[in-house]
Structures are given as C-alpha cells and as structure tokens.
Amino acid sequence: MSMSSSVKTTIQGRMTRIERKDEAKRNAPASQKRRKPLNPTRWVILLLCLLLALIILSPLFLMVLNAFKTSQDYTQNGPLALPQELYFGGLINFWNATDFPIKFWNSLWISVVSALISVGLSLFNSYALGIGRVRGSSLIVALFMILTMLPGEGFIYPLFYMFNAVGMGNSQWTIVIICGIINMAFGTYLLSSVMSTFPKELLEAAQIDGAGRWRTLWNVVFPIMKSNCAVLFIFFFIWTWNEFYFSLIFLTSGDTQTIPLAIASLQGDRIMDVPTINAGSLISLIPAFVFFLLFQRTLTKGITAGAVK
Amino acid sequence: MSRKKGSSHGKRTLSENEKIYEKRIRSGYGRYIIPGAIGTIVILLIPFVANLWISLHSWRGGRSTMKFVGFDNYLKLLQDEKFWTSFGNSLYMIVAMAVIPLIIGLILAAVLFDYIGREFGGKTSSFLRACYYLPQILPVGVAGILWNWILNSQTGAINRILSGVFGMEETPDWLGDPDLAIYAVMLMLIWGQIGYPVVIFMSALGRVDPELYEAASLDGAGWWRRFTAITLPQIKPETFVVVLTCTVAALKVFGPVYILTKGGPQSSTLVPSYYSYLSFFGKSQIGYGAAIASVLAILIAIVAMVIMFFQNRSAAREREGALVS
Numbered sequence: 001m002s003m004s005s006s007v008k009t010t011i012q013g014r015m016t017r018i019e020r021k022d023e024a025k026r027n028a029p030a031s032q033k034r035r036k037p038l039n040p041t042r043w044v045i046l047l048l049c050l051l052l053a054l055i056i057l058s059p060l061f062l063m064v065l066n067a068f069k070t071s072q073d074y075t076q077n078g079p080l081a082l083p084q085e086l087y088f089g090g091l092i093n094f095w096n097a098t099d100f101p102i103k104f105w106n107s108l109w110i111s112v113v114s115a116l117i118s119v120g121l122s123l124f125n126s127y128a129l130g131i132g133r134v135r136g137s138s139l140i141v142a143l144f145m146i147l148t149m150l151p152g153e154g155f156i157y158p159l160f161y162m163f164n165a166v167g168m169g170n171s172q173w174t175i176v177i178i179c180g181i182i183n184m185a186f187g188t189y190l191l192s193s194v195m196s197t198f199p200k201e202l203l204e205a206a207q208i209d210g211a212g213r214w215r216t217l218w219n220v221v222f223p224i225m226k227s228n229c230a231v232l233f234i235f236f237f238i239w240t241w242n243e244f245y246f247s248l249i250f251l252t253s254g255d256t257q258t259i260p261l262a263i264a265s266l267q268g269d270r271i272m273d274v275p276t277i278n279a280g281s282l283i284s285l286i287p288a289f290v291f292f293l294l295f296q297r298t299l300t301k302g303i304t305a306g307a308v309k
Numbered sequence: 310m311s312r313k314k315g316s317s318h319g320k321r322t323l324s325e326n327e328k329i330y331e332k333r334i335r336s337g338y339g340r341y342i343i344p345g346a347i348g349t350i351v352i353l354l355i356p357f358v359a360n361l362w363i364s365l366h367s368w369r370g371g372r373s374t375m376k377f378v379g380f381d382n383y384l385k386l387l388q389d390e391k392f393w394t395s396f397g398n399s400l401y402m403i404v405a406m407a408v409i410p411l412i413i414g415l416i417l418a419a420v421l422f423d424y425i426g427r428e429f430g431g432k433t434s435s436f437l438r439a440c441y442y443l444p445q446i447l448p449v450g451v452a453g454i455l456w457n458w459i460l461n462s463q464t465g466a467i468n469r470i471l472s473g474v475f476g477m478e479e480t481p482d483w484l485g486d487p488d489l490a491i492y493a494v495m496l497m498l499i500w501g502q503i504g505y506p507v508v509i510f511m512s513a514l515g516r517v518d519p520e521l522y523e524a525a526s527l528d529g530a531g532w533w534r535r536f537t538a539i540t541l542p543q544i545k546p547e548t549f550v551v552v553l554t555c556t557v558a559a560l561k562v563f564g565p566v567y568i569l570t571k572g573g574p575q576s577s578t579l580v581p582s583y584y585s586y587l588s589f590f591g592k593s594q595i596g597y598g599a600a601i602a603s604v605l606a607i608l609i610a611i612v613a614m615v616i617m618f619f620q621n622r623s624a625a626r627e628r629e630g631a632l633v634s
Contacts, residue, residue: 020519020520042424042428042429045420045424045425046425046428046429046433049417049420049421049425049437050437052417052441053437053440053441056440056441056443056444056500056503056504057440057443059444059452059455059456059459059500060443062459062466063455074464075464078469078473079464079465079466079469079470080466080469080470080473080474121344121345121348122345124341124342124344124345125341125342125345127338127341128338128339128340128341128342129342131338132337132338132339132341133338134338134339134342140342144349146610146613147349147353147354149557149609149610149613150353150357150606150609150610151560151561151582151602151605151606151609152561152563152582153581153582153585153586153589153598153601153602153605153606154357154360154602154603154605154606155352155353155356155357155359155360156356156360156589156602157356157360157363157370157589157595157598157599157602158355158356158357158359158360158363159352159356160589161370162356177348177352178352180348181348181349181352181353182352182353184345184348184349185349185353188345213337213338213341217341238446241448242446242447242448242449242450244448244449244450244563244564244567245563245564245582248567249590259448259450259451260448260449260450260451261450262450263448263450263451263454264450264453264454264567264568266454267454267457267568274458274464277454277458278455278458280454281451281454281455284448284450284451285447285451288446288447288448288451289446291446292439292443292446296439299446300438300442300508300512
C-alpha cells in the first residue's frame with residue numbers, strides 16, 4: 001500500500017518536473033527577447049568574471065611563457081617578454097636531471113593501485129554498512145569520517161617506525177597502503193549513504209534466485225554502483241597523485257619518488273635556472289591537466305556528491 | 310498532512326513477520342567490513358594511539374631509550390613561543406583557505422549561476438567555473454615551486470612586473486620579509502582554494518527550484534535581494550560542508566609552507582603540522598613532535614565536532630520549520 005503510494009508520488013513529482021521544464025522552454029525565448037535590449041551591465045559583469053579567470057590562470061600562462069626560454073633570454077628580458085626563440089633545452093634538462101620517466105611511472109602505478117584498493121575496500125565496507133545491518137553502523141561510519149580528518153602528523157611517526165621495522169622504509173607500497181586506507185574512509189562514508197537507498201526489491205530478487213551475498217555484490221550491487229565507484233576512483237587517483245606529506249617522509253631515494261616530490265626537490269638546486277623550473281612544472285602538469293580536461297564533468301559531479309552526501 | 314509526509318520519510322513501522330524477514334536479508338554482512346577494519350586499525354588507529362603514548366615520553370627516536378615524562382612535553386608546549394606562533398598562524402590559514410574563499414566563492418557561484426548562466430548560457434558559466442577550479446588539481450609540489458618563483462624577490466614575476474611595468478624601485482621581498490611572508494603564503498592558498506566553493510555552491514544552486522527565483526523576480530526583487538533571501542538560505546547545508554572541509558584543510562596545511570618558506574623567516578610562517586614535522590625529522594624530538602601532533606589532532610576533532618553540531622542543529626530546525634508550516 002505505502003509502496004504504491006510512494007511510487008505514485010515519485011511519478012507525480014517527475015511529471016510536474018517535466019511540465020515545469022516544458023514551461024520554462026516555452027517561456028525562455030520570450031524572456032530572452034525581453035532582456036535583449038542592450039544592457040551594458042551584463043557585459044561588465046562578464047568581463048569582470050573573465051578578468052578573474054585570467055588572474056587565476058596567470059601563473060600558468062607565465063609558466064608556459066617562460067618554459068621555452070634560454071636562461072640568458074630570461075635574465076635579459078624578464079618574465080613577461082615573449083621568448084626570442086623556442087628553446088627546448090629547459091625541458092631536456094629537467095627530463096634528464098629528474099629521470100622523469102621513472103617518476104612518472106612511480107606516480108602512475110602508486111595512484112592506480114592505491115585508488116583500486118580504496119574503491120574496493122569502500123565497496124566492501126559500504127556493502128556491509130549500507131545494505132547489511134551491522135550493529136552500530138552509524139557509529140562506524142562516523143568513526144571513519146573522523147579518521148579521514150585526522151592530520152597525518154597524528155600518526156606519522158609510529159607509522160614511520162613501523163614501516164622501517166618491517167623493512168619498508170623506502171618503498172612505494174607505504175604510500176599505496178596509507179593513501180588507500182585514508183581514502184577508503186572517505187569512500188565508505190560516501191558510498192554507504194548511497195547504498196542505504198539501494199532498491200530492496202533487487203536484493204530480494206537476487207536472494208530468491210539463490211545468489212549468496214558475494215554473488216549479489218558482484219552481479220547486482222556492483223553493476224549499479226559502477227558510476228559511483230568510477231567517480232571515487234578518479235578522485236582517489238588525483239588525491240594520491242598529488243600526495244605530498246607522506247611521500248616526502250617515506251620516499252627518500254630518487255628511484256622511488258613521485259612527480260610532485262621530484263619537482264619540489266628541484267627547489268634550491270643550483271643547476272636549475274628559472275626556465276628549467278618552468279619547463280619542469282609544465283611537463284609535470286600535463287598529466288593532471290589532461291585528466292582534468294577529460295574528467296572535468298565527472299570531477300564536478302564527484303565533489304558535489306561528496307558535499308551533499 | 311505534512312507531519313505524515315515527514316514520518317514516512319524516516320522509519321516505517323514493520324509487522325513482526327516483516328521484521329524477521331528484514332533481519333534475515335540484512336544480516337551476515339559483517340565479514341565484508343573486516344579487511345577495511347583491519348587496515349584502519351593497523352594504519353590509523355594503532356599509530357594514533359601510539360602517537361599519544363609517545364607524546365608522554367622523551368625520545369630521540371630509533372633505538373634510543375624512551376623515558377616516560379608524563380605531561381612534561383605538553384607543559385613545555387605551553388611555554389613555547391613557537392608553538393603559539395604556529396597555532397596563531399593557523400588562524401591566518403583559516404582566513405586564507407576558509408573565510409576568503411567562502412565569501413568570494415559564494416558571490417562567484419551566485420553570479421555565475423544566477424546571472425552569467427542565464428544571460429550568456431550554461432556553457433559560459435561552466436567554462437568560467439572550470440577556470441576557477443583548475444588550480445585545485447595541481448599537485449602542491451608543482452603549484453608550490455611555481456609560486457616560489459613568482460614570489461622570488463629578484464627573478465620573480467611579481468617583482469619584475471612591479472619594477473618593470475610600474476617602475477617601483479624597492480620591490481618587496483615577499484618570502485624573505487617576516488612581516489610579509491605569511492601574506493605571500495596566504496595569497497597562494499587563496500589562489501588554490503577559490504574554485505572549490507564555487508563548484509560546490511554552483512551545484513547546490515542547481516538543486517534550488519528555479520520558480521523561487523522567477524517568483525522573486527516577478528515580485529520585483531533585485532539580484533542582491535534574491536541572493537540574501539533565496540540563495541543563502543537554500544545552500545546552507547553545502548555551506549556547512551565547505552566550512553568544515555576548508556577549516557580542517559587549513560589546520561592541516563603543510564605542503565605550501567614546506568615549499569615556500571620552510572616556516573621562516575624567523576618562524577613567521579610556522580604552522581603546527583610543519584612544526585611537528587620539524588620536531589620529528591629535523592630535531593629528532595619525537596616526544597615533543599608527537600605532543601604537537603596530538604594537540605593539532607584534538608583541535609581538529611573539536612572544530613569538526615562543533616561545526617557538525619551546528620550543522621545538525623540547523624538541519625533539525627529546518628525540519629521543525631517544515632513540519633509547523
């Protein structure tokens with residue numbers, strides 16, 4: 001009874017929404033026409049917004065501008081001049097000095113493995129907490145939430161001691177594990193609230209068909225949660241890619257370091273001139289930037305999902 | 310009528326049979342939490358407790374002996390000027406990462422959504438949003454070294470502009486001047502942080518019924534009026550989330566300080582996380598560093614709980630309000 005009435009209300013809700021949209025469509029051209037008369041304020045506001053975007057992006061423009069100069073050109077003409085000739089020496093310098101391919105590979109596999117682990121564990125946790133009724137589940141979720149907010153300093157030294165004691169002092173797996181667990185806590189918080197609204201009928205149907213909980217997870221729940229998991233994966237990938245604090249402490253030798261660490265350690269290096277630093281920043285940015293362009297929409301959705309839970 | 314709606318949203322009362330059935334299909338999931346729980350306990354919980362334990366000791370780290378000193382480290386903290394400076398600087402970080410981005414982000418989101426989006430179309434507004442958000446995805450190592458160059462006193466872009474374009478003779482030493490350095494760090498943090506509230510608030514606004522705005526416009530409400538009467542109250546839940554996450558992030562800030570100033574000059578940009586890092590890995594005062602870290606962790610927990618308390622109270626009030634009307 002209550003079932004059918006709730007279905008009815010959702011259908012009604014949907015219909016009103018559709019009607020509203022139609023109405024908006026019908027009204028739109030009219031209202032646009034109404035606003036058409038030349039209105040200078042709208043251009044001023046647009047211009048201000050564009051100006052702000054330009055200011056925010058200006059460090060990146062400056063970086064590109066100075067990445068292809070010789071250091072002589074830079075000292076003579078300053079950071080604002082166009083390069084006199086396209087010079088790729090800075091890029092080559094950086095590439096060789098930092099063993100860029102190794103750092104790139106480190107960053108890549110650490111982020112991928114770590115993100116996979118966190119998504120998998122988040123899925124398990126939220127399966128238990130969102131669909132199952134584990135005793136004290138809301139307390140567990142709250143605990144996970146508080147743990148994600150814990151500052152790294154609050155547990156770094158014991159971890160440092162522990163990993164050194166088991167001979168993992170300078171291993172990338174430390175980052176994989178630490179980021180994996182911290183991100184998992186966030187993922188659990190997010191996914192379990194989504195899972196708690198999982199349609200009960202599907203679970204019942206699976207059970208009637210004789211599927212156990214493991215089969216149900218992979219054949220029924222996971223396919224539906226796939227897009228949520230994908231968003232989480234992208235998030236965790238970027239967070240781990242950008243991770244700085246733990247990498248700084250654990251990855252002490254050149255062959256284990258990640259890109260953010262490699263570029264940060266350029267600072268104060270006397271061989272590095274300004275164009276080289278800019279060239280280095282530029283190549284280090286490209287992976288993140290490509291990722292951003294590809295997943296801009298997904299990212300936005302993901303942050304939002306995180307906020308509204 | 311509205312009361313009934315509210316209650317059906319929460320728990321439905323079940324019959325006995327349904328309860329038994331519900332129990333059967335909802336139980337037996339406990340084992341799925343075991344891997345995550347073990348990971349959390351080993352990687353977060355035990356080290357956290359161990360850190361509290363270490364903070365009660367005097368320890369040089371490694372194989373040296375640990376000496377139990379009780380709360381000595383904490384008492385020492387109270388008299389440590391650097392400790393107070395670092396937590397005082399956390400307030401600056403909160404201003405840079407939470408307060409300013411929140412205010413600017415709120416206005417930007419409202420302008421992009423309610424004005425640019427309508428006047429120039431959704432593509433323009435989401436393009437601008439992407440521009441504002443871009444700094445967020447840069448690794449802090451990369452963003453830090455870029456800003457380090459931009460702020461450099463001799464070769465940096467800002468000072469070259471000041472002297473070259475504006476003809477300023479004595480350009481400021483952004484990162485070397487104890488009075489200026491904290492503002493230079495704040496500048497980078499604001500730059501990096503602005504896109505985050507914009508994205509969240511814009512999606513929050515997408516949730517708001519456009520009819521509210523239409524009705525307000527028809528009633529002759531101007532943009533500012535709509536902003537204060539509709540936008541602000543409607544996006545309250547997201548505001549709490551932004552305040553919470555940004556404040557916690559501000560208290561934790563480490564990377565930018567490490568890269569830009571290393572806490573200097575003269576401890577003017579010291580922050581708690583960098584101070585504890587310094588005690589751990591610079592001065593080998595493990596017990597002392599652990600005490601700083603513990604204070605920071607407790608402070609963050611308190612801040613988080615206070616914000617969540619207000620969030621819950623505001624949500625509860627809203628529910629009550631909905632029921633009464």
